[in-house]
Amino acid sequence: MMKYDNDAKEKFFTNLKLYSSNITEKIESLRSHSIEPSQLKQFSLSVIVICKDEERCIERCLNAINRNIGVNDEVIIIDTGSTDHTLNILNKYRAQSNFFIFEKEWNNDFAEIRNFGIHKASKDWIVFIDADETVENDSFANLKSHLSIIDLLNVEAVCCPAIVNTGGHVVQTVRRIIPNCQSIFYFGAVHEEPRPDDHSELFYLAFEDIVFHHDGYVEAVSTSKEKQKRNMALLYPMIDKEPLSPRWHYLLCRDGKGALNEDFYRDTLLKVITLCGDDELNKEYKVRAVSDLIEFYLGAGDIDQAANNLEMLKELAPHMTDTLYWDILVQVIIFEYNYHQFIQRIIDYKKTHKELDYGSLNSNGFHLDHLLSRLFFNIREYGSSFAILKKLENAQYGEYKAQYEELHKTLKNFLQAGEGNEK
Known part of the structure; x- marks a missing residue:
């Protein structure tokens, strides 16, 4: 009985997070068929890193790449005019036979630099990683497994890694992984995207087990650049x-x-x-x-x-x-707007009714004051809220301190925990 290699297929579909709608039919067809091991090809990677004045993070980036590439892969580094210690750091990698370092003038065009790298690449697929990113372990192995399945789709496709930003926000629509067919190049001075030379449709697939960690939009880094x-x-x-x-x-x-x-x-x-x-x-x-x-x-x-x-x-x-x-x-904001309206109604009533129409709840109108305090609290005007409660307690209308002891304890613990983290 012929053995079918469906481990790669199962891994592919388990980690396939998104794909373009124009590829749905082919994806579903692949899902319903078994795969023979002989159908699966092995692919090599050209990993390209573009950098300028990245002494803060370039070594971290390259070391992570070095841990994940295979013997048939290559790393292409393009420096676009660093004036800090970036080039000195890059010199450490010149002795490695599969690392290639180029210097290219920066002309305010990210696509131009990426396309320069594409022309230098010699492997089957091209992976772009920014200098302020690190590749998570096993990501390249996962990618190669998925590429062997993508090859069976017989379409011109690009892949999107899961880019995890500081704070955990994940972006999965950035097209960073392209076939080295010399007919797909990047377009756009910034936020560039790959496009086929013949303007044909380009399919994309996004995987959650190809992970790049990115810290370039941390406020201090973004501001400095x-x-x-x-x-x-x-x-x-x-x-x-x-x-x-x-x-x-x-x-x-x-x-x-x-x-x-x-x-x-x-x-x-x-x-x-x-x-x-x-x-x-x-x-x-x-x-x-x-x-x-x-x-x-x-x-x-x-x-x-x-x-x-x-x-x-x-x-x-x-x-x-x-x-x-x-x-x-939107509903919360509408509620808060209504709270302001309610507050104004009570204030206007108290101004225009110096002699209160006695009700059965309280002849002094303290029940209105208590309601006013609650409304102020709900719109986070705490000073006004507690000033009213203090007045009511002094007038012996209710005891409110006990109600807020738990809140006080919770806030105290929260603030003390914050101070501990700062230390």
């Missing part, structure tokens, strides 16, 4: 080149958030939605733009517009965590 200013300067020319592409407009809003004029930011996000239309391939940008508009309108105090965009987001991505988040947050 002026990444926001750099990215914005490189994105404007991309919009000029492809004015109808929602990608560049959205990325300008994302990278320029907080620096762009508010009206321009809002109008550009609206343009992204229009440019995307109903194109499934651009849905990612439409979803992000709608989500960002909800945040923008909430910040501007325009609840109605936020709610309108929320309804659009529910249609586009009903099961996305962001949709649930905005849905509940």
